[in-house]
Amino acid sequence: MPQATLEQLRLDPNHPIGVSLHTHGVKYTQMSDGTVHSNSFVPPGGSRTYIWYAQPRNTNTGAQGTAGYWWYHDHVVGGPHGTPGIRSGLFGGLVVRRQGDPRPDRTYVLAFGDRQTINLRRSSEADTCDEQNPVPGPTCVVAKLGEKVEFLVIGIGDDMHTFHVHGHSWADTRTGVIEGTGALANSIPIIDNKTVGPGDTFGARVIAGESVGPGHWMLHCHMQFHSDLGMSTTFHVLDENGAMTAHAGHAPANPVQAAPAGGGQDAPAHGNHG
Amino acid sequence: MPQATLEQLRLDPNHPIGVSLHTHGVKYTQMSDGTVHSNSFVPPGGSRTYIWYAQPRNTNTGAQGTAGYWWYHDHVVGGPHGTPGIRSGLFGGLVVRRQGDPRPDRTYVLAFGDRQTINLRRSSEADTCDEQNPVPGPTCVVAKLGEKVEFLVIGIGDDMHTFHVHGHSWADTRTGVIEGTGALANSIPIIDNKTVGPGDTFGARVIAGESVGPGHWMLHCHMQFHSDLGMSTTFHVLDENGAMTAHAGHAPANPVQAAPAGGGQDAPAHGNHG
Amino acid sequence: MPQATLEQLRLDPNHPIGVSLHTHGVKYTQMSDGTVHSNSFVPPGGSRTYIWYAQPRNTNTGAQGTAGYWWYHDHVVGGPHGTPGIRSGLFGGLVVRRQGDPRPDRTYVLAFGDRQTINLRRSSEADTCDEQNPVPGPTCVVAKLGEKVEFLVIGIGDDMHTFHVHGHSWADTRTGVIEGTGALANSIPIIDNKTVGPGDTFGARVIAGESVGPGHWMLHCHMQFHSDLGMSTTFHVLDENGAMTAHAGHAPANPVQAAPAGGGQDAPAHGNHG
Numbered sequence: 001m002p003q004a005t006l007e008q009l010r011l012d013p014n015h016p017i018g019v020s021l022h023t024h025g026v027k028y029t030q031m032s033d034g035t036v037h038s039n040s041f042v043p044p045g046g047s048r049t050y051i052w053y054a055q056p057r058n059t060n061t062g063a064q065g066t067a068g069y070w071w072y073h074d075h076v077v078g079g080p081h082g083t084p085g086i087r088s089g090l091f092g093g094l095v096v097r098r099q100g101d102p103r104p105d106r107t108y109v110l111a112f113g114d115r116q117t118i119n120l121r122r123s124s125e126a127d128t129c130d131e132q133n134p135v136p137g138p139t140c141v142v143a144k145l146g147e148k149v150e151f152l153v154i155g156i157g158d159d160m161h162t163f164h165v166h167g168h169s170w171a172d173t174r175t176g177v178i179e180g181t182g183a184l185a186n187s188i189p190i191i192d193n194k195t196v197g198p199g200d201t202f203g204a205r206v207i208a209g210e211s212v213g214p215g216h217w218m219l220h221c222h223m224q225f226h227s228d229l230g231m232s233t234t235f236h237v238l239d240e241n242g243a244m245t246a247h248a249g250h251a252p253a254n255p256v257q258a259a260p261a262g263g264g265q266d267a268p269a270h271g272n273h274g
Numbered sequence: 275m276p277q278a279t280l281e282q283l284r285l286d287p288n289h290p291i292g293v294s295l296h297t298h299g300v301k302y303t304q305m306s307d308g309t310v311h312s313n314s315f316v317p318p319g320g321s322r323t324y325i326w327y328a329q330p331r332n333t334n335t336g337a338q339g340t341a342g343y344w345w346y347h348d349h350v351v352g353g354p355h356g357t358p359g360i361r362s363g364l365f366g367g368l369v370v371r372r373q374g375d376p377r378p379d380r381t382y383v384l385a386f387g388d389r390q391t392i393n394l395r396r397s398s399e400a401d402t403c404d405e406q407n408p409v410p411g412p413t414c415v416v417a418k419l420g421e422k423v424e425f426l427v428i429g430i431g432d433d434m435h436t437f438h439v440h441g442h443s444w445a446d447t448r449t450g451v452i453e454g455t456g457a458l459a460n461s462i463p464i465i466d467n468k469t470v471g472p473g474d475t476f477g478a479r480v481i482a483g484e485s486v487g488p489g490h491w492m493l494h495c496h497m498q499f500h501s502d503l504g505m506s507t508t509f510h511v512l513d514e515n516g517a518m519t520a521h522a523g524h525a526p527a528n529p530v531q532a533a534p535a536g537g538g539q540d541a542p543a544h545g546n547h548g
Numbered sequence: 549m550p551q552a553t554l555e556q557l558r559l560d561p562n563h564p565i566g567v568s569l570h571t572h573g574v575k576y577t578q579m580s581d582g583t584v585h586s587n588s589f590v591p592p593g594g595s596r597t598y599i600w601y602a603q604p605r606n607t608n609t610g611a612q613g614t615a616g617y618w619w620y621h622d623h624v625v626g627g628p629h630g631t632p633g634i635r636s637g638l639f640g641g642l643v644v645r646r647q648g649d650p651r652p653d654r655t656y657v658l659a660f661g662d663r664q665t666i667n668l669r670r671s672s673e674a675d676t677c678d679e680q681n682p683v684p685g686p687t688c689v690v691a692k693l694g695e696k697v698e699f700l701v702i703g704i705g706d707d708m709h710t711f712h713v714h715g716h717s718w719a720d721t722r723t724g725v726i727e728g729t730g731a732l733a734n735s736i737p738i739i740d741n742k743t744v745g746p747g748d749t750f751g752a753r754v755i756a757g758e759s760v761g762p763g764h765w766m767l768h769c770h771m772q773f774h775s776d777l778g779m780s781t782t783f784h785v786l787d788e789n790g791a792m793t794a795h796a797g798h799a800p801a802n803p804v805q806a807a808p809a810g811g812g813q814d815a816p817a818h819g820n821h822g
Contacts, residue, residue, distance in 0.1 A: 022440075024438075024466050024467065025443060025464070027441070027486050028441070029486060029487050030486075030487065030489035030519075033440060033441070033489070033491075033492075035492060037490060037492075038489065038490065055485055057464075059452075059455065061484070062481055062484075063484055063485060064444065064445055064452070064464045066443075067464065068443075068464050070466075079502055080502075081494070081498055081501040081506070083499070086498065087498075098460065148610075155496075156498075158499045160434050160708050160745060161745075162745040162746055164572075166570075166581060166583075167575070169616075171461075173461040173462070174460070174462060174464065175461065177610060178461065178605075178612070179458070179460065180456065180457030180458045180461070181607065182728065183727040183733075184458050184727070184728045184732050184733060185457075186727065187722050187723065187727055187736070188721070188722060189616065189721065189722040189750070190612045190615065190616050191616070192572050192573055193572065193745075193747035193748050193749070194748070195469055195708075195744075195748055196469075197435075197436040197467075197496070197497070199436045199438050199497075200436060200467050200468070201467070202463070207610055207611065210609070210611055211575040211601065211603055212575050212576060212577060212578075213577050213578065215581070215586065216586065217578075217581075218581075218583060218585075220629070222703075222746045223706050223745070223746045224629055224631040224634065224635075224704075224706050226706075227629040228627055228628075228629055232628075232629070296714075298712075298740050298741065299717060299738070299740055301759040301760050302715070302760060303760060303763070304760075304761065304764070304765075304793075307763070307766075309714075311766075312763065329759055331738075333726075333729065335755070335758070336725060336755055336758075337755065337759060338718065338719055338738045339738065340738075341738065342739070353776055355768070355772055355775040355776055355780070360772065361772075372734065429710075429770075430772075431771075431772055432771050432772050432773045432774075434708050434743075445735075447735040447736070447737065448735050448736060448737040449735065452735065453732070453734065453735055454730065454731030454732045459731075469743055470743075471708060471709075471710040471770070471771070472710050472770045472771045473710045473741035473771075474710060474741050474742070474743055474770075476737070
């Protein structure tokens, strides 16, 4: 956060100077709520231990348990809802699993936020993968063909967004996959685009490149003016050898007007479909 | 609605003067639609009986039945969609249960609307609980530890919102709870934040203070600028004796900068977790 | 798209001139992605075959299959997200069914978009049904009493919307109906209003006039300023003989102030409910 803003905060007689940790989904007492009114924040120079409890679902008591895709964030910087704190990056993702839940090979936390940002960055800054040596991270979403990838999608800030990824879809369930069979399993929606409002979180599970192959798959907000302004990154799916495929460039400096390879004909991936 | 607006309506040759009742979810004929074009509104000085039918789900005919969390509202005041009527408060919540549905101890209707309002009020006006003698109502959301509380959340007006409550979560189902077991029951999301657009309704079921204890739990829109502008109230969970716990104040006039109780250490609620 | 805009595109050195086909939900390789960076668009004067694969769900591999309510659209006209292309109408709906899925009698594709439009039109242009001879189409939503009608709802453009239809509701599942019985089938929400963000798609299944009879049922965005500005059409349910019932007019030129038929009393449709 800019120093100027911090200075302003220090002069505000109506708001405490401090920082806090407020979490979604898991359990805690008021002393770990991370809010102003509960006096559970950290003053300058202080320290504080926040205690969170994970709990199983209990069908006797009706307790829902704490498994889910959650996030945690500051709740006091700059105001009683921590808005400037969140905007400055004081947040993170939290996954709580049930026993037996499917384990992913990779997890990416993707915060969709204000000013058309994914993980607080937009346009070329949202995708900084080195194509020769991609290092997975908040601005480098990469997996090898066939890996199980979990996206924890978080909405932050003021705006609505929709999360969309090319070539991949997931089940709209707690875990992003369907377990079980029969008529009801059959009724669960499979989606590739989902509305995410501020504070919303969900888990989208995909198998990298499943039925579509390796490549550079766009991952973006589908609000057109958001994606046009740079709210877009790439899900890079490497081939079975871990190599990145050739790429015409996400934002080509020169127009690409040549006829597509194959004389305008797509080469079918599976002979018996051609 | 201000008298001036009513006067303007009386001078509008293109719109009827009257009021109506339009409902969601339950069944009715065109004569009870409450719309201008079906001539099913109430002119000044008139009266009208609206008839709604509740019906069970019928697996033979495919009729879905009418159980759900719904709302009703005016559809003619100020225009063919009743926008000024709704804005003036001409709406309410409607719960239709199936036989065997879990019964709550308390039900609160919470309309998330324009100008950052919950039940048409914001900031301190959204929470008018008398801490010595809290009387449950649209601006006093209160329950005793362990009570089953049902929130009927309604989106009204022009804006998108997200409904969030601290310390509590619910199942994203028709009733807000999970009935049944097995892999599919296991796949139902547990959430504590949900997008609600205008006209959307859902039921969120929680057990007051379950695993978190009594206290003053914030209940707010998680769009940061909405909550910052006062779209926030409190879910007051009383202790087992019905007493309200001490409270540092929702919007403290003086900064709270003292070190938290416990020397910066949270006192764990359950010894075997500490 | 206006010619002027096309001319501007031709002068833009940073963007290819062409058009593409990008689809949601079904499978394709990068060569059929329809994007700039994958060089899978169609230059002026060229042609291209896009190949899409439908696949069943595979519980062994975890592949989710491709059944669902999807859409396809241009992804290159005017920019790397095809925003002007979509705005110009370069999109459509796509339904992929599983074996055994319930078949509708009629399917309507309804795109909720910017400038308060349904299928790119608003106000009286959104409903052009000839009441004497209604011809089903994008601006004439009509069915006979008892027909199974499927709405494929698509969000396009920049704005959030909510889809609402009077008198009818559906199950919030993959197919819009519930198959199966028991506690979990019982937990599926029945809704009549649903948030749809850009890129979102879902299928809403209703039985025309079920429990409510024939008539002119409003179908509109429930964001009040959207519906007030004309984001509203009509679901015309004909009687069992295929005749359209009398109608007071969607936007009456003259105020309708006469007392409703029946002396302000609704005539109950079913004697044993009156």
